[in-house]
Amino acid sequence: MSAHAEEHEHFAGSNKLFTSIWVWLVVLTLIEIGLAYKPMSTVVMLSVLLGLSIIKAALIVAYFMHLKFERLSLILTIIPMLVVCILLLFVFFPDSFRSSDLRYRFKETPPAPAESH
């Protein structure tokens, strides 16, 4: 059965809208690349990059994946559960700082001396 022979499906959003979303995504990507060469602390850089990535992901999910135009019940079923599960993955993250303190350190001269900066 050909679906195209039947009535046309509704697919909200114009090509102009999708193109403008693409432009935003490209601009945010260029900002990310620019940030790589700006001197800043790792924590600040990571926070800014993750912030930009979350904005980009939201734009893709909302417009390209069309979730903005779906029923609220679908959005509420998918998104909060995913966010909570991802946040739960972080529960053991503080352990990484502990293990970094426990690491064996060379007592003798290191095999290859670090370059002086």
Add this chain to the structure above:
Amino acid sequence: MSTEARAVHFPAADWDGGVHPYRVGHRKLGMWLFIVSDSLTFSALLIGYSYLRASNVWPTPFHFNPSILFSSLMTMCLLSSSLTMVFGVSASSRGDWQKARKWILATIFFGLAFLVLHLYEWNHLIHDGLTPFSLPAQWVTQYTAADGTLPSPLFGATFFAITGLHMFHVFTGAIYLAVVAARVKKLKHEDIEISGLYWHFVDLVWMFVFPLIYIMSVHVDH
């Protein structure tokens, strides 16, 4: 309250059967659930990578050429492929299957371009001596900490595992889209939309892989 009034105030009728409560077909709902589970897979990998990075001396070896240049071009390829995909889905909703096929083929082209660039970049790193469990000798010298702690040899393991799994998704996505493009006339609009969901998801994952793996590992001369 009468039964009729209750039906208006409470959407319970949605769950009584006979309708799609989410107003999407079961296949589309299935793809959304798959995407949720796959998001968790990638989240776990990226958080595992961050864990290793925070607890070790980590090399930051990527120079602008080729790694950052190539990964940026790859990002543009994936972003553009998402745009062509959404054009394809939009054309399919209007019943214009010829245009839909054309846009889906353009999407596959960008996907394959991504793969070629990615493999070239992988090849460059492998040529430098990076393996899943060891670093090139030059990196070990360059990134050993001041107190003599060696950089983690797991850089390669995390890099190849995460970008490799993503590359596998792009590869399977390209095959999936090729099948959809070949059968576009016979498929329902929602089936084409579902293949688009998968493709956009692959793009979405890259939006986290690119900054965390590439941008955070840029070599900066002091």
